[in-house]
Amino acid sequence: MATLEIKDLHVSVVTDDAPKEILKGVDLTIKAGETHAIMGPNGSGKSTLSYAIAGHPKYEVTSGEILLDGEDVLGMAVDERARAGIFLAMQYPVEVPGVSMSNFLRTAATAVRGEAPQVRHWVKEVKNAMSELEIDPSFAERSVNEGFSGGEKKRHEILQLALLNPKIAILDETDSGLDVDALRVVSEGVNRFRANGESGVMLITHYTRILKHITPDFVHVFAGGRIVESGGAELAARLEDEGYVKYTGKQEAAQVS
Amino acid sequence: MANPTTEQHGLTEHSHGDVSKGEPVVPQSSRGDRFTSYDVDAFEVPGGREEDWRFTPLKRLNGLHNGTAAAGGSASVDVKESPEVRVERVARDDKRIGEGGVPADRVSAQAWSAFTEATVVTFPKETRTTSPTIVTVTGPGEGNAAYGHVQLRAEAFAEAVVVVDYRGSGTYADNLEIVALDGSKLTVVVVHDWADDAVHVGAHLAKLGRDATLKHTVVTIGGSLVRVSPTVTYGDKGGDAELTGLYFADADQHLEHRTFVDHAVSNCRSNVVYKGALQGEGAHTVWIGDVLIRAAAEGTNTYELNRNLVLTDGARADSVPNLEIETGEIEGAGHASATGRFDDEQLFYLQARGIPVDQARRLVVRGFFHEVLQKIDVPEVRERLEAAIEAELQAVGA
Incomplete structure (x- = not known):
């Protein structure tokens, strides 16, 4: 059973000037079958945490550890982390002109599974996964994310989640920019992924509305680069009422008003 | 005379000519004033500072530019034609030779003055060819130099696809005339797949008749130094030229492409898209994209774009779009250029x-x-x- 352990993680962002510390000692353990919601105000470092786990070169881990089933994740290259079973659904998926979605998905699946999927099964698998996420089949021949709307990009992130079937999925504000229908479709996709019980989910969000579709086992409040409070689903309900003011001293709503 | 500034009509520094005030402004060196001649001696020997030679390492031309290249070698031009197509070997006094245009630089004129036999490939009128015609030009061999001349000729309403494939070794200069007569649709794909030693300076002289369509693609991947200058002119309204290029330069390769679209008649269209990648120490690419919209060329629609992807350190890409506009009565004109890393x-x-x-x-x-x-x-x-x-x-x- 998969376990992701984050221990006393300190991360700085590499800028043109001096490096700036964003994460100031994050401790978190996510086990298979668990869904952890990370909630917090803008600028608290939630996205930095997700990028640091995935290995984005802009973020430098200055101290601490990340372990996946006891293996040192920080020693792995970005693609090794993905092949080890870490998946990051990005807040801003990147456009790759001239590379078709179908080519991209097949290349990624081949890399992660360690062998090329059999063509016949693969075509069916992609078709089913696309139709579950209400993605038009024509998207397969379009360039990766190019000209996609915000909602289309997020659906395709969840499509990749479904096909790559990681041990640990990190969803970075997957709910942002989605209308009600898209939020439902995307949430159902995440719930299908969770249903196998063999994977852990880190759900990063600013708002509580996605938690009405995806029930978390744990809710963590993130502020000032660390987890400042942890609880169960009831903590999300409290955040919806009270916002993050208690943690930041500023009024900032945790729900869509 | 007022010096045009970029603010006046929102064009960039590459553009010249102040159309908004209706006063003709002669740019410092208009592409329209460029000297042309069939005679090599009418051109000065370039020294390397001239606008059209400043990017080219003249020392590596093996004397193509100054008359010292010994033309003892011979290149072969083999044609594998579609059955409808006529292939002729003609002398330089054939009246069709020269219809595509006039050389605009010394090496092009040198090739014109020195070639002994021209190959004319004719796509007969109102005929659609059934398969691509392949023209293979094989260089004169390492240490040798040669000059050549080919004319691709699409008669009225002909539709044809032709591939011109440059291979082999040696030093070679040539003119490729592309004559697309009224209503023809001609697709020309030129591939430079030279051996590592090859030096090639080529000029493409394309002339489009009324409502003629030219899809012109240049691919340059092989050779030590390749410099290709495609020029498009229009004889009548409705001409449509699509110029596409792809190049990939490795260490010490110099690949230079100089496109010139000369809009002198009204209601013609052109679109230029060249993309290149570079890798390795000393890899150098040059793209010069000249577009001239003359005063008479109302209703012109033109765009040109160059993108370069620099894959390693030590490579250099030069990219210069030049857009000259002498009339405000156009449909559209634009250019874009970008060079970047991954x-x-x-x-x-x-x-x-x-x-x-x-x-x-x-x-x-x-x-x-x-x-x-x-x-x-x-x-x-x-x-x-x-x-x-x-x-x-x-x-x-x-």
Whole structure:
């Protein structure tokens, strides 16, 4: 059973000037079958945490550890982390002109599974996964994310989640920019992924509305680069009422008003 | 006379001519004033500072530019034609020779003055050819120099696809005339797949008749130094020229492309898209995109774009779009140029899906060229180029 352990993680962002510390000692353990919601105000470092786990070169881990089933994740290259079973659904998926979605998905699946999927099964698998996420089949021949709307990009992130079937999925504000229908479709996709019980989910969000579709086992409040409070689903309900003011001293709503 | 500023009509510094005030402004060196002649002696020997030679390493031309290249060698021009097509070997006094245009630089004029036999490939009128015609030009061999002349001729309402394939070794200068008569649709794919030693300076002289369509693609992957200058002129209204280019320069390769679209008549269209990749120490590419819209060319629609992807340190890409506009009565005119390295965010995204970095780079490069490759509608050529690009990328493990 998969376990992701984050221990006393300190991360700085590499800028043109001096490096700036964003994460100031994050401790978190996510086990298979668990869904952890990370909630917090803008600028608290939630996205930095997700990028640091995935290995984005802009973020430098200055101290601490990340372990996946006891293996040192920080020693792995970005693609090794993905092949080890870490998946990051990005807040801003990147456009790759001239590379078709179908080519991209097949290349990624081949890399992660360690062998090329059999063509016949693969075509069916992609078709089913696309139709579950209400993605038009024509998207397969379009360039990766190019000209996609915000909602289309997020659906395709969840499509990749479904096909790559990681041990640990990190969803970075997957709910942002989605209308009600898209939020439902995307949430159902995440719930299908969770249903196998063999994977852990880190759900990063600013708002509580996605938690009405995806029930978390744990809710963590993130502020000032660390987890400042942890609880169960009831903590999300409290955040919806009270916002993050208690943690930041500023009024900032945790729900869509 | 007022010096035009960029603010006046929102064009960039590459543009000259103040159309908004209705006063004719003669740019410092208008492309329209460029000297042309069939006679090599009418041109000065370039010294390297001239606008049209300043990017070219003259020392590496093996004397093509100053008359010292010994023309003792001979290149072969072999044509594998579609059955409807006529292939003739003609002397320089054939009255059709020269219809495509006049040389605009000394090497082009040198080739014109020195060639002994021209190959004329005619696509007969109102005929659609059944298969691509392949013209293979094989260089004169290492240490030798030669000059050549080919005319591709699409008669009225002919439709044809022709591939011109440059291979082999040696030093070679030539003119490729492309004559597209009224209503013809001509697709020309020129592939420079030279051996490592080859030096080639070529001029393409294309002339489009009324409502003629030219799809012109240049691919340059082989050779030590390749300099190609495609020029398009229009004889009458309705001409449509699509100029596409793809080049891939390795260490010490100099690949130079100079396109010139001369809009002198009204209601014609042109679109230029050139894309290049560079890798290795001393890899150098040059793209000069001249577009001139003369006063009479009302209703012109033109766009040109150049993109370069620099894959390693030590490579240099020069990119200069020049747009001259002498009339305000046009449909559209624009240009864009960008040279950059790999986009780190694209690589991160692909790697974050488990794709190893080498493979991610290959995907990005392939994607970069995709737009140009998909325009090549000769499958054999397209597949060969895809394979060549793969091989280039494998070579450095990029």
